[in-house]
Amino acid sequence: MFLMDDIVRDGDPVLRQEAKKVKFPLSADDKKLAHNLMEYLEVSQNPELCEKYKLRAGVGLAAPQVGVSKMMASVLVPNDENEKGKPLFKDVIINPVIVSNSVQRGALTEGEGCLSVDRDVPGYVPRSARITLKYQDVDGNEHKIRLKNYPAIVCQHEIDHLHGILFYDHINKDNPFKRDDDEVFIY
Numbered sequence: 001m002f003l004m005d006d007i008v009r010d011g012d013p014v015l016r017q018e019a020k021k022v023k024f025p026l027s028a029d030d031k032k033l034a035h036n037l038m039e040y041l042e043v044s045q046n047p048e049l050c051e052k053y054k055l056r057a058g059v060g061l062a063a064p065q066v067g068v069s070k071m072m073a074s075v076l077v078p079n080d081e082n083e084k085g086k087p088l089f090k091d092v093i094i095n096p097v098i099v100s101n102s103v104q105r106g107a108l109t110e111g112e113g114c115l116s117v118d119r120d121v122p123g124y125v126p127r128s129a130r131i132t133l134k135y136q137d138v139d140g141n142e143h144k145i146r147l148k149n150y151p152a153i154v155c156q157h158e159i160d161h162l163h164g165i166l167f168y169d170h171i172n173k174d175n176p177f178k179r180d181d182d183e184v185f186i187y
C-alpha cells in the first residue's frame with residue numbers, strides 16, 4: 001500500500017518527464033501498480049483509514065507521482081449525493097488520450113490540489129469543461145467515453161501528470177483568479 005512517503009514531491013525530475021506507454025498484457029509489476037494506485041484513493045477517501053495512515057485524500061493519482069514514469073493513473077470520483085453509491089467515475093486509466101475537447105472551459109471554484117505539491121498555489125486552473133477520453137483498462141479493454149464536470153477535470157489533471165505538467169502551470173501568473181467569459185465553475 002502506498003503511503004505519503006511514497007509520493008514523489010515537486011522538484012523531482014520524474015514529475016516533469018513524458019511517461020512511457022504501457023504494454024499489454026500487463027506485467028505482474030504493472031498489475032500491482034494499478035491495484036496500489038486505486039487502493040490509495042479508496043483508503044484515502046475513508047476518513048478513519050485516511051487518519052490512521054496519515055494520508056492526504058485524492059480522487060486521482062498518477063504513476064509518476066509514485067516514481068513510475070508510465071502512462072497509468074487511478075481515478076475515483078465519489079458521488080457526493082450518495083456516498084455509498086456508484087462513483088461518478090472509477091477506473092485505472094492506461095495509455096489515456098483526450099481525443100476531443102469542448103470549446104467551453106471549466107475550472108474548480110476552489111482551485112486544485114496535488115499530492116505532489118505541498119504548498120498551496122491559489123488560482124483557477126482553466127481546463128476543458130468536457131472531454132472525450134480514450135484509454136485501456138487493466139484487462140486491455142479499450143474505452144471511449146465522454147466526461148464532464150468534476151470527472152473531466154480530474155482526468156485532465158491526471159493525464160497532465162503523464163506529460164510532465166503540474167496544475168499550477170495553467171494558472172495565470174498575472175491574474176490567478178481571472179475568469180473567462182463562458183467558463184463554467186465546478187463545485
Ligand code: 3LI
Pocket residue numbers: 044045046057058059060061062065078108110111112113114115116120121153154157158161187
Ligand atoms: C487548492 N484548493 C483545493 O485543493 C481545494 C479546496 C476545496 C475544494 C476542492 C475541490 C479543492 N480542490 C481539489 N482538487 C483536487 N482534489 C481535491 N480537491 N479533493 C477534495 C477533497 N477530497 C479529495 C480530492 C476528499 C477529501 C476527503 C474525503 C474524500 C475526498 Cl474525495 N484535485 C485536483 S484535480 C485532481 C484532484 C486530486 O485528486 N488531486 C490529487 C493529485 O495529486 N492527483 O494527481
Ligand code: NI
Pocket residue numbers: 113114115116157161
Ligand atoms: Ni496531482
